[in-house]
Amino acid sequence: MELLAFLIDFILHVDRHIAAFVAQYGAWVYALLFAIVFVETGLVVMPLLPGDSLLFVVGTLCGAGVMNLPLAITVLLVAAILGDQCNYSIGRRVGPRVFQWEQSRFFNRRAFDAAHEFYEKNGGITIVIARFMPFIRTFAPFVAGVAQMNRARFTAYNIGGALLWVVGVTLAGVMFGNIPWVQANLSKIIWAMIVIPGLIAIYGGWRAARREKQAAGA
Numbered sequence: 001m002e003l004l005a006f007l008i009d010f011i012l013h014v015d016r017h018i019a020a021f022v023a024q025y026g027a028w029v030y031a032l033l034f035a036i037v038f039v040e041t042g043l044v045v046m047p048l049l050p051g052d053s054l055l056f057v058v059g060t061l062c063g064a065g066v067m068n069l070p071l072a073i074t075v076l077l078v079a080a081i082l083g084d085q086c087n088y089s090i091g092r093r094v095g096p097r098v099f100q101w102e103q104s105r106f107f108n109r110r111a112f113d114a115a116h117e118f119y120e121k122n123g124g125i126t127i128v129i130a131r132f133m134p135f136i137r138t139f140a141p142f143v144a145g146v147a148q149m150n151r152a153r154f155t156a157y158n159i160g161g162a163l164l165w166v167v168g169v170t171l172a173g174v175m176f177g178n179i180p181w182v183q184a185n186l187s188k189i190i191w192a193m194i195v196i197p198g199l200i201a202i203y204g205g206w207r208a209a210r211r212e213k214q215a216a217g218a
Helices: 002-012 014-042 052-063 069-100 109-122 125-132 136-146 151-176 180-184 186-217
Strands: none
Touching: 014 052, 014 069, 014 136, 052 069, 052 151, 052 186, 069 136, 069 151, 125 136, 125 151, 136 151, 180 186
16 A cells, blocks of 8 residues: 555656655666656556656756756657567567456556557557557557567557657657746646546547447347
């Protein structure tokens, strides 16, 4: 329970935690950033870690001169690309057995169904779009691996999506993160970056489950 409480607090106040980490440990913050992004994108059991809000906060700190922007973007890009490649490889290895897994503490069936539904409808571009959607972002490369998507094709979408996501959201933090209004409402912005895409992912999972039931009853 203490770990869960800390994780929730970290997600909702990622700006304070990262700033405090920089003040105490300096350059080690880049190792922390790599670990967070790699785990969030690379391990299908960890979809709750901050993604978009983390990048925005990093951009904000870079804009304030607290962190080095080129180094931060490079570290985040490498972590995002390697994370998706790892997740894809796990999905490719596990294969069709995934479709037999049930909802559990370590596997979010609804989020997986949402990612699979999104992938089936939109194909490879899902890998790019999913970068901007919490939960879906974690499951999309895993689903691509399960579906045996061509590795070269997946890698191309992976790199393109990572570039758009990391550079785009981080630079948004640089440009807007230190505006007084944004600073005053940062916690609300973080909530919006988590809740709105999360609701979209849940809706997608609900639709996928509903269609599956309708197909089974037909």
